[in-house]
Amino acid sequence: MAKSLTQEFVKGLWEEIPPFRLVLGLCPVLAVTRSVENGIGMGVATTFVLVCSNMLISMLRNVIPQKIRIACFITIIATFVTVVEFLMQAFTYPLYLKLGIFIPLIVVNCIVLGRAEAFACKNDVAHSLADGLGIGMGFTLSLAVLGAFREVLGAGTFLGHTVFGAAFQPFTFMVEAPGAFIGLGILLCLMNIASSK
Amino acid sequence: MTEYILLAISCIFVNNIMLTQNLGSCPFLGTSKSMDTAVGMSMAVIFVLVMAGITTWVVEAAILKPMDLQFLRTVAFILIIASLVQFVEMFLKKSMPSLYAGLGIFLPLITTNCAVMGVCLININEEYTFLQALISSFCYATGFGLALVLFAGVRERVILARVPRPLRDTSIGLITAGFIALAFFGFKGMG
Structure with a gap:
């Protein structure tokens, strides 16, 4: 609890940036990053649910009893996912x-449940908000970077x-599954x- | 009959859940470090996915659709899968201890395997009949197992290779998976 709100927020952007540092939640990362737009859309939706x-x-x-906490977390997450689905x-x-x-x-997505279990159920609301926002932004950033990498190479x-220019021959396989x-x-x-330097 | 065989082939090879649709990547990378865990995980996925596929199809057809409650699908399905996994675990522990010992540790991990939830949703989105849903669940799970076992085999060799430091572990694992996916990409031509 010694960390300040800013520190909680910033750690999600480099120190613990998902999915690079925490190798979790890979499915959406691999599957939707065919383009930058998809990547950012997915990142924002996940951030909303996470926060x-x-x-x-x-x-x-x-209030949540210790023994059935995972079931409670999943229900809460599923509810917000439904909300996002309808908003989109x-x-x-x-x-x-x-x-x-x-x-x-x-x-x-293991990131959402992972943050609930590892952070939110042990910390107060303000810190959890900062943590969710930081990890969510980090996730969006990663998706956007990977999306850009694949879109630029795969579709030009x-x-x-x-x-x-028109002479560029795109590496089509980069936008397909193997490229992910x-x-x-x-x-x-x-x-x-x-980071090793 | 041909229709069902085509569905089976398409689910195992052409639309392989892991290598062409990128579902279930976490256990794919997490449990592929040795052949034993890969086989255990594959068995557990086949077992749970078939049961989850049938159960969610029945719930969708018998409860959610007639009552117009489809907006509850996400919540309902994840709870079904989570409780199913829990139930299967208790059942196996009591009645088939040898199988439980083999699958044991992999069962709880399956709740967060997107392949399970993904296939259940695909079954609904594609409007499969009960038999089609059963075949697709089994074959998607088999395809996942096939990919996982293949990948584990390759990865056991990669461990022995001298890999440049920054590429070690997950990084080289992902690139290896990419090449296997590229091989499976060839099946696309069959459709």
């Missing part, structure tokens, strides 16, 4: 269609705008190089 569930779980931390259906329908099955799957575009693994592997390697 809301962190806050609510933190508020209820003295109402306001960002094309993105909702693109992300499809991965929106309900936020519920099984960035947010739909052409980056290279290889892209994330390479980024992880770059990150290891950067």
